[in-house]
Amino acid sequence: MKTVVVLFGALLFCGGASAKPVESAASLLARARATSGGDAWDAIVGLSANGTEKASGLSADWRMDVDLRDGRSRQSADFGVVRYAEGFDGRDHWRQDASGGLHNLDSAFARTATVTDAWLARRGWLRRDAAGAKIGAMAMRNEGERRYAVLTATPQGGQAVELWFDPASARLERSVRTMPISIVSVSYADYRKVDGIELPFSIITRDDAGNGDDIVELRTYQTRPNASDSDFARPSPPDDAQAPAAGTTVPLEFTRYLVVEAKLNGKGPFAFILDTGGHDIITPDVAQQLGLKAVGSGTSGGAGEGTMTQADVRVGRFEIGAAVMTDQHFFVMPLQYGTIERGARTPLAGIIGLEVFERFGTRIDYRAKTLTLRPRAGYRHVGGGVPLRMTFSDDQPLVEVGFEGKRGDFALDTGNGGSMLVQHLWAEKQGFAQRLKSGVELVSYGAGGASRNWASRVDRFDIAGQNLRHLAARYAEDKHGSFSSRTEAGNIGSDVLAHFTLDFDYAGGQVWFEPVPGWTPPPFDRSGVRAYKDRADAFTVALVGEHTPAAIAGVKANDEIIAVDGVAATQLSGDDWFHKITQAPGTSLALTLRRKGVESQAALTLRELLP
DSSP: OOOOOOOSOOOOOSTHHHHHHHHOHHHHHHHHHHHHHGGGGGGGOOOEEEEEEEETEEEEEEEEEEEEETTOEEEEEEEESEEEEEEEEESSSEEEEESOOEEEEEEEEEHHHHHHHHHHTTTTTGSSSGGEEEEEEEEEETTTTTEEEEEEETTTTTEEEEEEOOOTTTOOEEEEOOOOOOEEEEEEEEEEEEEEEEEEEEHHHHHESSSSOOOOOOEEEEEEEEGGGGOOOOOOOOOEEOOOTTEEEEEESSOOOOOOOEEEEEEEEEEEEEEEOOOOOEEEEEEEEHTOOEEEEEEOSSSSSSEEEEEEEEEEEEEETTEEEEEEEEOOOOOOHHHHOBBOOOOOEEEEOOHHHHHHEEETTTTTTTEEEEETTTEEEEHHHHHHHHSSSSSSSEEEEEEEEEEEEEEOOTTOSSSEEHHHHHHHHHHHHHHHHSEEEEEEEETTTTEEEEEEEOOOOEEEEEEOEEEEEEOOSSSSSGOOOOSSEEEOOHHTTEEEEEEEETTTTTEEEEOOTTTOOOOOSSSSEEEEEEETTEEEEEEEEEEEHHHHHHHTTTTTTEEEETEEEGGOOOHHHHHHHOOOOOOEEEEEEETEEEEEEEEEEEOOOOO
């Protein structure tokens, strides 16, 4: 996967009496309009394009439709094994991603981004007065041997976008936008004349998050004097799922993660993490067991700053209890050993997420440890609780809640098997960062690898009419991955969610929180050692806190814990380790360590580290 190179070069200005004055932004845009066709644009309303999209080692038939009056648009790509569509119908920005289901992109950030999407789609920079956008001063920038004329445009109510022009021709060659967890650059090239206007036949999108280039090569454009509402209508939800009218209820295992069993192509059952923040994923081992041949070669990230490979398959039949889904897309990803291992038990098969939640009304009862799926058609919430509106910037639901008296959008993440996490950019804006970083240093692991964070207690967390006090919260300063968001306040995990029974209605954009008195989150780590499994026979020590029981016992980073209280690590899971280090203060743990091939014994006595 490639990284965006030098998105922001040095500003160049040659002083002196003989220096050539920098062109004004208005002059540059006037030249851009003239170069691209001038008044010929005024006679065109509809614009359609067909071509080929290449991404993640796959190739697709690609189509785009745009209304040049208001920026309504629709794009679709059919890669065979997976299909995508996205559009703006003038009111809603909708997406149909790998899940096949649909939801709006309607968070506060997404709404501003949609305004800019529409401005770009209708070629706002070529319109008189830039279609009402605020235009910043032009600056000259160098990148390698190329020189660009760059200005910033901010449509009314929209997100700022940098526009990079070739100074000689005044053609737009690049747009650059700051998205929640990445900087996205779109390059435009191979301009050709079509019905009096000039259009790019090569469009390449790349970001700095480790995702590969997305390349669209255009075959044809069509210009039209009109545009139809049907060009931008959202597709119908897929008719590929069914459940009994009364629903189907299945057991959930709830330790830290929610785990549910499912059958794939009649085989299994397989155990999966139930994750509102994820897509349907199986491991390569499971794909092999099912005789499925994965195609594609993409990358994906998550919590942590790294990425992992991903490919694509389709599963003919996917069953959870009496709920059945047919012809389902799954990603194939080599999830970290520490994510899927269960000690002596069969490893987890992967993750199930958005695909299920989009197809059913979904009820999670943490206390009864059950999952209930009801048909989406005609779904109505039955019972009590407080509804919160769910919004989306991408594919994870967000709700607005209160953290220490400040409101912010927090992700609902049933795949977060622990305390809530607070994003550092939001915390810095609210004045929380310094206090949160003074907490207990930790390291956690997700799909993107390790994430360094700090834990402390929260005086007040307000959600769905409930004021939860003295909760543990982690503060992260990741530079990449899902814990580096510029727009979200944080991520809510099971320590908070298990205070409630949750009823999700993705189609209706709501989730009901039904309070269940008496829930007490698990104790915080009382050992001071953070360890993970990357193979069966040992836990590897990632971090030892200063002056903690582990440090006093002589445990050091990179030690291998090969037994706990006489039980070999091969028989212990990450959950087992967690239960060991959260036992009552005063409990003694006997660790067998291996350091540089030499075994030794250590005894540590647990005590409170986060009162």
